[in-house]
Amino acid sequence: MSTPPDGLPVYRVLTGPDDVSFCHRVSEALAAGYRLHEGPAVTFDGERVIVAQAVVWGSLGK
Structure with a gap:
């Protein structure tokens, strides 16, 4: 597949609490x-750890 599925962009930043749900999304x-x-990228919002992970489609990440 030369383009991301479902019209998703080639560059995405996934964010959320550092939990199993976030790991599944990545x-x-x-x-x-x-x-x-x-x-x-990791930060603490005063209650929990928040993570951001950038992803790129296919060969763009090489």
């Missing part, structure tokens, strides 16, 4: 053909 993006773009 894993689903990788399984769909996205690649990690650099490492994650």
Whole structure:
């Protein structure tokens, strides 16, 4: 597939609490053909750890 599925953009930033749900969302993006773009960004909102992970489609991440 040369373009992301379902009209998704070639560059995405996934964000959320650092929990199993966030890990599943990143894993689903990788399984769909996205690649990690650099490492994650992590912060603390006073209650929980929040993570942001950029992903890019296919060969754009190389």
